[in-house]
Amino acid sequence: MSVSVQEHDFDIGAETMALSDGAPEVGAVATFTGVVRCANEGVSVSAMTLEHYPGMTEKALEDIVNEARQRWSLERVRVIHRYGRLEPGDRIVFVGVSSAHRGVAFAACEFVMDYLKTRAPFWKREDTPEGARWVEARDSDEGSASRWDAGEQGR
Amino acid sequence: MTIKILYFAALRDRLGRAEESLALPPGVSTLGELQSFLADRGDDWLARASQRNVRAAINHRMVNPGDTVSPGDEVAFFPPVTGG
Numbered sequence: 001m002s003v004s005v006q007e008h009d010f011d012i013g014a015e016t017m018a019l020s021d022g023a024p025e026v027g028a029v030a031t032f033t034g035v036v037r038c039a040n041e042g043v044s045v046s047a048m049t050l051e052h053y054p055g056m057t058e059k060a061l062e063d064i065v066n067e068a069r070q071r072w073s074l075e076r077v078r079v080i081h082r083y084g085r086l087e088p089g090d091r092i093v094f095v096g097v098s099s100a101h102r103g104v105a106f107a108a109c110e111f112v113m114d115y116l117k118t119r120a121p122f123w124k125r126e127d128t129p130e131g132a133r134w135v136e137a138r139d140s141d142e143g144s145a146s147r148w149d150a151g152e153q154g155r
Numbered sequence: 156m157t158i159k160i161l162y163f164a165a166l167r168d169r170l171g172r173a174e175e176s177l178a179l180p181p182g183v184s185t186l187g188e189l190q191s192f193l194a195d196r197g198d199d200w201l202a203r204a205s206q207r208n209v210r211a212a213i214n215h216r217m218v219n220p221g222d223t224v225s226p227g228d229e230v231a232f233f234p235p236v237t238g239g
Contacts (some may be wrong), residue, residue: 120239134237
């Protein structure tokens with residue numbers, strides 16, 4: 001199972017090891033872990049609630065993984081995204097990629113995160129001292145995703 | 156012949172409903188036409204919102220205003236996503 005959408009935490013050690021265990025072709029493992037920050041745009045955040053679109057979310061993440069596999073020669077790919085209530089320091093997302101060489105692993109890991117940011121149906125609502133607020137999408141996230149359309153590739 | 160419409164996140168909060176069932180009105184065959192119909196019906200969020208601020212999916216796939224809506228479809232409207 002390469003994609004999981006879940007409420008509970010995950011073990012980044014176990015997930016990282018699983019990307020190369022029993023896979024002798026693997027020469028590189030690249031991972032990204034997203035964590036809840038205690039502040040966003042200068043406002044302190046005591047907790048956040050992640051909402052998603054059950055049924056679509058898993059499919060959207062699988063599409064992103066498939067697209068990464070079409071672009072690069074990858075061994076294993078793992079994507080985990082949590083939903084529900086999370087507090088600062090809690091892990092939100094894990095992306096891990098293994099391949100023969102590091103260039104491909106780094107590139108594919110970043111690609112999956114960039115696409116996830118603009119294509120996977122998750123929405124964050126933050127609890128702040130002024131009350132709850134929905135997080136607005138950033139233009140820079142669209143920019144990060146679209147640079148992959150311009151042909152930037154890992155080696 | 157009806158379609159199911161879902162609303163998420165800030166959009167759902169503003170509308171005060173998470174989903175509805177709608178008989179596909181005559182003359183509505185694209186997502187853009189459905190959006191116009193809902194706006195004319197009084198959902199001013201759709202009238203005011205530029206395309207930038209409302210995204211849509213049909214049957215769990217992100218779509219564009221020109222894409223076709225058919226009876227039985229599940230249509231979802233939501234703000235730009237903010238996961239990760």
